[in-house]
Amino acid sequence: xxxxxxxxxxxxxxxxxxxxxxxxxxxxxxxxxxxxxxxxxxxxxxxxxxxxxxxxxxxxxxxxxxxxxxxxxxxxxxxxxxxxxxxxxxxxxxxxxxxxxxxxxxxxxxxxxxxxxxxxxxxxxxxxxxxxxxxxxxxxxxxxxxxxxxxxxxxxxxxxxxxxxxxxxxxxxxxxxxxxxxxxxxxxxxxxxxxxxxxxxxxxxxxxxxxxxxxxxxxxxxxxxxxxxxxxxxxxxxxxxxxxxxxxxxxxxxxxxxxxxxxxxxxxxxxxxxxxxxxxxxxxxxxxxxxxxxxxxxxxxxxxxxxxxxxxxxxxxxxxxxxxxxxxxxxxxxxxxxxxxxxxxxxxxxxxxxxxxxxxxxxxxxxxxxxxxxxxxxxxxxxxxxxxxxxxxxxxxxxxxxxxxxxxxxxxxxxxxxxxxxxxxxxxxxxxxxxxxxxxxxxxxxxxxxxxxxxxxxxxxxxxxxxxxxxxxxx
Amino acid sequence: xxxxxxxxxxxxxxxxxxxxxxxxxxxxxxxxxxxxxxxxxxxxxxxxxxxxxxxxxxxxxxxxxxxxxxxxxxxxxxxxxxxxxxxxxxxxxxxxxxxxxxxxxxxxxxxxxxxxxxxxxxxxxxxxxxxxxxxxxxxxxxxxxxxxxxxxxxxxxxxxxxxxxxxxxxxxxxxxxxxxxxxxxxxxxxxxxxxxxxxxxxxxxxxxxxxxxxxxxxxxxxxxxxxxxxxxxxxxxxxxxxxxxxxxxxxxxxxxxxxxxxxxxxxxxxxxxxxxxxxxxxxxxxxxxxxxxxxxxxxxxxxxxxxxxxxxxxxxxxxxxxxxxxxxxxxxxxxxxxxxxxxxxxxxxxxxxxxxxxxxxxxxxxxxxxxxxxxxxxxxxxxxxxxxxxxxxxxxxxxxxxxxxxxxxxxxxxxxxxxxxxxxxxxxxxxxxxxxxxxxxxxxxxxxxxxxxxxxxxxxxxxxxxxxxxxxxxx
Numbered sequence: 001x002x003x004x005x006x007x008x009x010x011x012x013x014x015x016x017x018x019x020x021x022x023x024x025x026x027x028x029x030x031x032x033x034x035x036x037x038x039x040x041x042x043x044x045x046x047x048x049x050x051x052x053x054x055x056x057x058x059x060x061x062x063x064x065x066x067x068x069x070x071x072x073x074x075x076x077x078x079x080x081x082x083x084x085x086x087x088x089x090x091x092x093x094x095x096x097x098x099x100x101x102x103x104x105x106x107x108x109x110x111x112x113x114x115x116x117x118x119x120x121x122x123x124x125x126x127x128x129x130x131x132x133x134x135x136x137x138x139x140x141x142x143x144x145x146x147x148x149x150x151x152x153x154x155x156x157x158x159x160x161x162x163x164x165x166x167x168x169x170x171x172x173x174x175x176x177x178x179x180x181x182x183x184x185x186x187x188x189x190x191x192x193x194x195x196x197x198x199x200x201x202x203x204x205x206x207x208x209x210x211x212x213x214x215x216x217x218x219x220x221x222x223x224x225x226x227x228x229x230x231x232x233x234x235x236x237x238x239x240x241x242x243x244x245x246x247x248x249x250x251x252x253x254x255x256x257x258x259x260x261x262x263x264x265x266x267x268x269x270x271x272x273x274x275x276x277x278x279x280x281x282x283x284x285x286x287x288x289x290x291x292x293x294x295x296x297x298x299x300x301x302x303x304x305x306x307x308x309x310x311x312x313x314x315x316x317x318x319x320x321x322x323x324x325x326x327x328x329x330x331x332x333x334x335x336x337x338x339x340x341x342x343x344x345x346x347x348x349x350x351x352x353x354x355x356x357x358x359x360x361x362x363x364x365x366x367x368x369x370x371x372x373x374x375x376x377x378x379x380x381x382x383x384x385x386x387x388x389x390x391x392x393x394x395x396x397x398x399x400x401x402x403x404x405x406x407x408x409x410x411x412x413x414x415x416x417x418x419x420x421x422x423x424x425x426x427x428x429x430x431x432x433x434x435x436x437x438x439x440x441x442x443x444x445x446x447x448x449x450x451x452x453x454x455x456x457x458x459x460x461x462x463x464x465x466x467x468x469x470x471x472x473x474x475x
Numbered sequence: 476x477x478x479x480x481x482x483x484x485x486x487x488x489x490x491x492x493x494x495x496x497x498x499x500x501x502x503x504x505x506x507x508x509x510x511x512x513x514x515x516x517x518x519x520x521x522x523x524x525x526x527x528x529x530x531x532x533x534x535x536x537x538x539x540x541x542x543x544x545x546x547x548x549x550x551x552x553x554x555x556x557x558x559x560x561x562x563x564x565x566x567x568x569x570x571x572x573x574x575x576x577x578x579x580x581x582x583x584x585x586x587x588x589x590x591x592x593x594x595x596x597x598x599x600x601x602x603x604x605x606x607x608x609x610x611x612x613x614x615x616x617x618x619x620x621x622x623x624x625x626x627x628x629x630x631x632x633x634x635x636x637x638x639x640x641x642x643x644x645x646x647x648x649x650x651x652x653x654x655x656x657x658x659x660x661x662x663x664x665x666x667x668x669x670x671x672x673x674x675x676x677x678x679x680x681x682x683x684x685x686x687x688x689x690x691x692x693x694x695x696x697x698x699x700x701x702x703x704x705x706x707x708x709x710x711x712x713x714x715x716x717x718x719x720x721x722x723x724x725x726x727x728x729x730x731x732x733x734x735x736x737x738x739x740x741x742x743x744x745x746x747x748x749x750x751x752x753x754x755x756x757x758x759x760x761x762x763x764x765x766x767x768x769x770x771x772x773x774x775x776x777x778x779x780x781x782x783x784x785x786x787x788x789x790x791x792x793x794x795x796x797x798x799x800x801x802x803x804x805x806x807x808x809x810x811x812x813x814x815x816x817x818x819x820x821x822x823x824x825x826x827x828x829x830x831x832x833x834x835x836x837x838x839x840x841x842x843x844x845x846x847x848x849x850x851x852x853x854x855x856x857x858x859x860x861x862x863x864x865x866x867x868x869x870x871x872x873x874x875x876x877x878x879x880x881x882x883x884x885x886x887x888x889x890x891x892x893x894x895x896x897x898x899x900x901x902x903x904x905x906x907x908x909x910x911x912x913x914x915x916x917x918x919x920x921x922x923x924x925x926x927x928x929x930x931x932x933x934x935x936x937x938x939x940x941x942x943x944x945x946x947x948x949x950x
Binding site: 068090104120152 | 506512537541543564595614628
């Protein structure tokens with residue numbers, strides 16, 4: 001199995017493509033640009049869903065489901081929205097054996113259809129805030145696709161909310177951004193920077209787009225989630241009106257926010273090494289794999305009895321017992337390392353005699369240690385916590401180490417061309433300058449970090465101040 | 476609110492349409508034949524998913540995700556399959572601003588694309604059984620649609636499995652049918668009959684189709700779930716082969732099985748009355764609603780403190796506190812009855828003084844009773860169990876009471892024309908006779924019940940024996 005995995009150190013892109021197939025996370029489908037998410041990859045998605053869905057509900061959101069097909073005329077109602085999405089649309093022209101009167105768009109996102117429904121459901125200030133989320137598939141016809149990162153169809157959640165005031169809508173957009181940050185940092189163990197997108201990079205139809213930006217192991221940026229303040233753009237386009245407490249008709253202020261199966265791509269590229277994946281314990285479909293060591297057939301009963309005991313002791317964790325006869329322990333070790341399982345336990349007749357097991361952690365090389373059987377439950381608890389924290393710390397250190405600050409435009413361009421990583425500077429928002437940097441370096445503004453509100457002299461305009469800005473090449 | 480609900484006793488179909496909108500389960504969408512599932516309806520679907528997903532995993536199945544779009548040529552590979560689905564297909568002809576070389580079908584079901592992938596993944600007998608499930612949306616362009624029961628897009632799960640032997644495949648099909656029966660009876664509180672479909676009614680491409688058939692309150696049948704034994708039809712069409720233990724190439728035997736958002740339609744029509752929905756406690760998004768009674772403003776603090784205490788005592792249940800100021804208790808009672816919440820608790824200052832609360836159950840008319848505050852937790856536990864059991868018993872009695880057995884073909888036709896309900900007889904499978912009954916009565920064979928294996932003289936052929944058969948009009 002390992003023979004088909006290009007080492008990360010040799011070719012990061014090829015490693016990414018290989019590991020997805022070798023670890024059976026996903027597979028290419030016969031339809032160009034789409035993918036099949038295999039059970040091991042889907043189990044990661046289910047863990048992402050479980051955590052986020054719970055947090056969405058705790059913060060008052062309710063799930064609903066809206067149609068896959070959107071009338072073409074709906075997409076055209078918000079001018080910037082249609083401009084942004086037009087090149088990527090897939091269109092149903094025939095159904096039930098007939099040509100349709102109006103072509104139907106396969107949803108690239110659901111602002112238009114959801115806001116059409118909001119215009120029926122929202123009539124009074126008592127209907128606000130309206131807090132809706134949808135788990136769904138969406139289609140954006142991409143020219144160059146990449147498993148998990150950019151596929152013509154992907155799975156995601158899209159939150160859509162309506163509020164009485166602009167301030168409330170902005171608070172909501174920030175609240176959901178914070179939940180994404182919390183998930184990515186505490187569960188996926190990936191360090192992120194929260195920030196505001198530049199005008200060029202914001203969502204088609206939004207007033208403001210916030211994002212969380214992560215740094216991959218090849219030092220490129222990855223946008224891991226976005227949260228948009230939509231202002232009244234859609235509520236006006238779709239004629240959503242409510243009567244306020246003084247019985248006056250008002251358009252609500254809105255947000256939308258989403259994360260997708262792209263997060264799986266992020267998790268792969270933020271951790272991992274030449275041997276394969278490294279999955280953070282809080283997200284891993286299998287947290288602990290138990291490999292019985294059976295030198296002689298006669299030992300089998302004894303060892304398997306112990307394995308069952310261990311399984312019971314660790315029952316609150318997600319455990320896999322690998323009792324295959326047809327492959328060697330060494331083969332199994334490689335396979336579970338490839339699949340990124342955080343902890344491996346080996347147990348054989350000699351260990352049983354000594355009342356211990358052998359424990360290895362995936363996040364640190366050559367980490368075998370003996371653990372007394374009596375302490376197993378506590379030791380594994382502590383170990384999983386330690387792995388989770390260590391993986392996050394590594395990700396954070398990596399981001400800090402590969403972020404450079406520059407004081408001039410020339411220096412910015414030079415850094416972006418010569419090195420990978422984040423480059424920060426003070427920048428005065430200006431479309432022309434931004435496009436120039438992009439053309440010269442292929443890097444873009446990732447965000448204006450939210451934790452730095454200070455304005456300083458900008459590097460791109462001698463008379464203007466600007467906010468701290470992160471530039472980077474990105475996925 | 477109640478004024479928009481046509482009484483069930485007056486017009487069952489109109490009641491069904493009204494209650495879905497009045498209880499905010501679903502809404503019509505601007506795209507013909509599709510629907511929006513609103514939060515209250517979607518919460519029922521989430522509870523259905525939670526139970527079934529858990530049972531699928533307990534029985535060794537893993538979730539995965541396959542593409543929405545299927546190449547037209549795939550659908551055409553299995554002859555009966557394409558014949559069955561052709562009239563209902565929706566086709567994408569344009570994407571990314573260009574006409575596609577090969578049109579893409581929006582999946583009506585995923586046998587073809589999944590079996591294409593199986594042909595890559597299954598190579599050895601060690602890969603079997605392969606047990607996959609997918610939660611997804613599917614599209615079947617229907618001419619006459621009805622919310623939840625028949626919509627152009629619906630949500631479902633589809634299981635797809637491959638096995639070494641025909642017997643194993645049949646065991647799997649029956650196992651999953653049993654899980655559907657268990658869910659519908661124990662959770663949805665609806666009585667069903669398990670059976671085999673006739674040749675005419677079976678799934679396009681199957682060897683055998685099993686189904687569970689429920690009886691609605693208007694005495695029509697509803698097919699609540701199906702499980703198919705596919706034989707080698709798809710494994711041959713998609714060239715799935717594995718080497719067996721003797722290194723010989725074999726085609727596996729397969730199954731597929733599914734239930735959909737149609738189940739929500741079943742739950743509505745199997746319970747309910749003139750006042751609205753009746754939801755079984757095991758499935759209800761809200762199991763207990765607490766309505767504070769506040770005669771004077773001064774009482775508010777006292778009452779709300781008690782309400783919070785009750786909420787804590789009942790924390791393991793799904794509770795809603797209706798503390799709206801702008802509507803009266805009477806309005807709230809009607810609304811929660813309409814929404815089918817199984818138990819209502821009222822509590823006011825006088826109740827608090829007497830250390831009791833007023834408890835009403837939705838399944839029985841005028842059932843108010845006083846419950847001592849000290850026994851509340853146990854009493855509510857018992858009450859919810861009792862409601863669940865009582866609702867199932869009612870459903871079962873209804874089915875038994877409205878099933879008649881006939882001894883001749885004339886009698887069969889007369890019963891099916893004159894009365895509603897299930898009509899049973901011994902029937903010798905024959906397509907011509909079956910079509911004749913359908914044309915004369917609009918009833919169809921629902922199934923050959925599995926619990927009756929005895930053959931007796933058939934009513935449609937003087938020389939042939941047949942199995943017990945259920946005829947009925949159906950949704």
